[in-house]
Amino acid sequence: GESVGLHLPTLSVQEGDNSIINCAYSNSASDYFIWYKQESGKGPQFIIDIRSNMDKRQGQRVTVLLNKTVKHLSLQIAATQPGDSAVYFCAENTHASGGSYIPTFGRGTSLIVHP
């Protein structure tokens, strides 16, 4: 999972295994959360989102779980594939005064999938 420090947390899995990436967020007022995937040298891509009135949301091969009591978010990837290898970021969002959401990003977790 994500943590403070100089080195990016890393999760290594075998192809076909399920992966779980964790994220602790800081602001109890955050009401919208997003997981992004960033491949090397590219911009982050949206994977899945969840609002604070939900505790689980499923997409294609991905599931996000939200535990507001302990301010914890997780991303589960089923049947992990080599193409899933990337850095995964969680973002917590709070409303700016003009209506847009201003996200705060975690440091990211590097997922390495071994064939």
Add this chain to the structure above:
Amino acid sequence: DGGITQSPKYLFRKEGQNVTLSCEQNLNHDAMYWYRQDPGQGLRLIYYSQIVNDFQKGDIAEGYSVSREKKESFPLTVTSAQKNPTAFYLCASSTATQETQYFGPGTRLLVL
């Protein structure tokens, strides 16, 4: 092909020089954002703009400047006051009410 573009892909800055990074989007998004990413770190917000001719400082605005004269464009200038500019710079956009941000491919800035 709709999306958000950044140019150049790589940019070199000499000591004391100002450089400008381009960000353009054709998604008709009202809000645009600039982030800085350092190795092994998350994204840190430099500036954001929710509407044309208006922008707000983010967490690390010192040494940077922006303008928002057109809805589709949000250029970032890295000034000579930014003493440690080497980083990967990411631009993003979103609709005013939709929260998901769409990111460009990034510009890597290096100091000569």
